[in-house]
Amino acid sequence: MTDDPNLHVGARLGSLVVDAVGYSPLGLLKGGVDLITDYLAQLNKRRYEEFVRAALEGNVFPENAEALTAADFVAMLRACLSDVEDEKATLYGRLAKSIATNLVPPQLKYPMMTALGGITLAQAEKLRRAYIARNHTLIPKQGSGRKDPSDFLPPEGLVNSWDIDKLAGLSLIKERKPTELGQRLVTASFAPEQLTPDAIGERVWRSEGTLPMISYEMSDAGVVALSNAVNLEARNVGLKVGPLAAPQDTRHAQMLLLGALPCFVVIVTPSSDHLIKHKALFQPALDRKALPVLVMMEGASPSIADFFPSAQVIEGLGTPAEVARRVVSVVRGVLGHSPAQPLEPLTSEPPMFRDDQDDVPAGAT
Known part of the structure; x- marks a missing residue:
């Protein structure tokens, strides 16, 4: 092989950079037929090795793979080697393994082989x-x-x-x-x-339900800032938060609290007359053992907690972000989430396919 620097990994020719095999386009052109033949051999070897690695992943490829005939295997390998993208070799190998281990319905074997190549x-x-x-x-x-x-x-x-x-x-x-x-x-x-x-x-999302946020002082800047901070903090751990609300009647309260998480946040300000006036609206939720989380803003009367005897009380001291972290920590405790525990997907296994059979190409059934 020639010592032309254009042929070595890392060599640059204007805007051209050699690829992973070790040749640049100009280097291939200058190297002639023998060099291109060598290049293609290395390319095929690398693709075949990746194809085999993916196919044998997990040591589950059956010794007698009746679902994948030798002709099927050769056809898939040929498609892999002729594909314009080197990186797809892994996908071809995994598809071969899936067919061989009967994870692909027989009637979909050829449509899937064709689709991957296309x-x-x-x-x-x-x-x-x-x-x-x-x-x-x-x-x-x-x-x-x-x-x-x-x-x-x-x-x-x-x-x-x-x-x-x-x-x-x-x-x-x-x-x-x-x-x-x-x-x-x-x-x-x-x-x-x-x-x-x-x-x-x-x-x-960690949970399907929504965390209700309640305040009867929705124009208070501190209330709005805390509500936004709770929303952001909860979102970061996969919890949905409803819009800040001030229920005025039973219907509104039911819409807000039914189907929600088993807790709700009430931001209590010094002006608590409206909250006291509407306290009966929360009794159905309390009867269902929903936990009120009372955030006592500066100057709020501690006696408000008497109307919610089961409440978890949080002092609203500190920045909105600091208070929000305490609120979300309590909510996660109610839901059984450990604050230090990383969140997991809602399902560990993908659900069964639900598309109509019409989605399968004609002749594949």
Whole structure:
């Protein structure tokens, strides 16, 4: 092999940087047929090694894989070696293992092999993220809802539009959501640890219920600041917080407290006349053993706690962020969350696929 510096890892030729195998485009051109042949051999060897590593991951590849014939294996390996993206070798290997271990229904074997060969790594990644959003209640940037799979399949832009058209054309998505075929391709081609919210830097809501925040002094700057701080602190640990409210009648109180978390926060200010006037509205929640968390702002009368005998009282001294941390710590204690314990996804296993059979390509049933 020549000593031309263009052929070595790290060599630069203008804006061209050599790839991981050790050659630059200009170096290949100058090296001639023998060098290109050597390059392709190394590339195929590396892809084959990655394919095999992924296929044998976990030592579960059966000795007699009836679901994956030798012809199927060779076809998949050929598709892997001819793919324009080197990095997809792992996906091909995992798909081969999933087929061999009967994790792929026989009627979907060829549609999934074809689909994997027909998408780019970036498209597979978008499909993976949409799958995670479909199967976990991911926390959105704002509000107490959840991220939708379509959030990971944006239609804007030339590349995004092309990705969506490609995925939809292979029946992997429908209306910017993964189909059954799309979901099965993801679980067959990615490792389980790659299909969690943490794997894509997302967090999930810890609980389905909402923490009610109550104050009858909603225009008080200190109340608003504390409410915002509690909302932020709770969100950071996966707890939903409702908007600051001042229930005036039974119907409003029921809407606020029914279906909520088994506790509610009441911010008590020196002006507590309205709270005392409406204290009876909270009795149904107290009868259900919901825990009131009273935050006593500076100057608030301690006697207010007498109206909520089971209440957990928190002094509202310090910055809003400091008080908010104490409030959320109490709420997590009520819910059985340890403050030092890292949050886990709502489900450890992805739920069963729920798409209609119509999502599977014709002829694949």
